[in-house]
Amino acid sequence: xxxVHPHPHYQEALENNIIKSKPIQIKCQPRSKYxxxxxxxxxxxxxxxxxxxxxxxxYPAIYIPQIWANQLKINIIEVALADSAKQPHPYTIDNKTSxxxxxxxxxxxxxxxxxxxxxxxxxxxxITGYKTFMIEFIKSKEDDFITKxxxxxxxxxxxxxxxxxxxxxxxxxxxxxxxxxxxSCIMTENYGNVAVEHMGPRYGPIV
Numbered sequence: 001x002x003x004v005h006p007h008p009h010y011q012e013a014l015e016n017n018i019i020k021s022k023p024i025q026i027k028c029q030p031r032s033k034y035x036x037x038x039x040x041x042x043x044x045x046x047x048x049x050x051x052x053x054x055x056x057x058x059y060p061a062i063y064i065p066q067i068w069a070n071q072l073k074i075n076i077i078e079v080a081l082a083d084s085a086k087q088p089h090p091y092t093i094d095n096k097t098s099x100x101x102x103x104x105x106x107x108x109x110x111x112x113x114x115x116x117x118x119x120x121x122x123x124x125x126x127i128t129g130y131k132t133f134m135i136e137f138i139k140s141k142e143d144d145f146i147t148k149x150x151x152x153x154x155x156x157x158x159x160x161x162x163x164x165x166x167x168x169x170x171x172x173x174x175x176x177x178x179x180x181x182x183x184s185c186i187m188t189e190n191y192g193n194v195a196v197e198h199m200g201p202r203y204g205p206i207v
Contacts, residue, residue: 021165021177021179021180022179022180023179023180023181023182024062024063024077024163024164024165024180024181024182025062025063025182026060026061026062026063026163026182026184027056027057027061027062027063027130028051028055028056028057028059028060028061028132029051029052029055029060029184029185030049030050030051030060030161030184030185030187031049031050031051031052031187032052032185032186032187032188033187033188033189033190034049034137034187034188034189034190035047035189035190035191036091036137036138036139036189037136037137037138037139038138038139038141039138039140039141042094042136042138046095046096046136047136047137048134048135048136049135049136049137049187057130057132058132059132059133059134059135060132060133060135060161060184061130061131061132061133062077062130062131062133062163062182063129063130064121064125064126064128064129064130064131066126066129068121068126068165068167069121069126071167072167072168072169072170073168074120074167074168075120075121075165075166075167076118076119076120076121076165076166076167076174077118077119077121077131077133077163077164077165077166078116078117078118078162078163078164078165078166078176079093079116079117079118079119079133079135079161079162079163080113080115080116080117080161080162080164081093081115081116081137081159081160081161081162082115082159082160082161082162082183083154083155083156083158083159083160084155084158084159084160084186085154086160086162086183087154088113088115089115089156089159090114090115090140090145090146090150090156091114091115091137091138091139091140091156091159092114092115092137092138092140093114093115093116093117093135093136093137093138094110094117094135094136094138095108095110095117095134095135095136096136098110098117102118106120107119107120107122108120117133117135118166119131119133133161135161137159139189157188157189158186158187158188158189159186159187160183160184160185160186160187161183161184161187162181162182162183162184163180163181163182163183163184164176164177164178164180164181164182165177165180
């Protein structure tokens with residue numbers, strides 16, 4: 001499990017790494033309109049958020065600074081679903097290949113928060129200079145918590161993706177680079193044929 005907690009004995013080292021960092025740059029934004037999937041639809045097949053038609057890439061992507069690889073061995077991008085006020089969104093994001101724990105072999109993992117995914121940066125990401133994210137958006141059913149009133153008051157039909165870098169320091173502890181935090185454009189629910197790609201029951205690539 002990832003534990004993010006600065007320690008006073010290496011605070012100076014953290015500051016040297018973090019103060020020089022900048023907000024993440026988004027290479028390809030997700031579409032501004034999307035069709036969310038229900039939990040039942042997600043069980044049958046995966047549908048991933050896509051970029052707008054004509055974009056350079058199919059899926060949302062961020063630039064990866066080479067300096068991250070030079071500074072530290074393990075770099076992770078936390079992708080969180082937020083509402084339009086930048087507060088945690090109660091809906092779920094997922095990836096069918098994600099693991100429930102973090103180790104050296106895991107590339108995508110998820111902890112206890114349903115609205116957060118973690119993507120480990122690879123050597124290939126640093127070579128290309130960017131990272132793409134295959135993210136499934138799952139809309140929760142209305143219940144005692146997610147009520148019509150809550151949906152209206154918090155405008156839950158609107159959401160954003162928040163990207164934050166997390167890295168493992170020289171002591172083996174995971175640290176959050178808060179200066180790297182950046183939000184995507186606002187995505188709004190739309191039930192036309194937009195913003196997701198259907199991946200078959202095997203969750204493999206389309207051929």
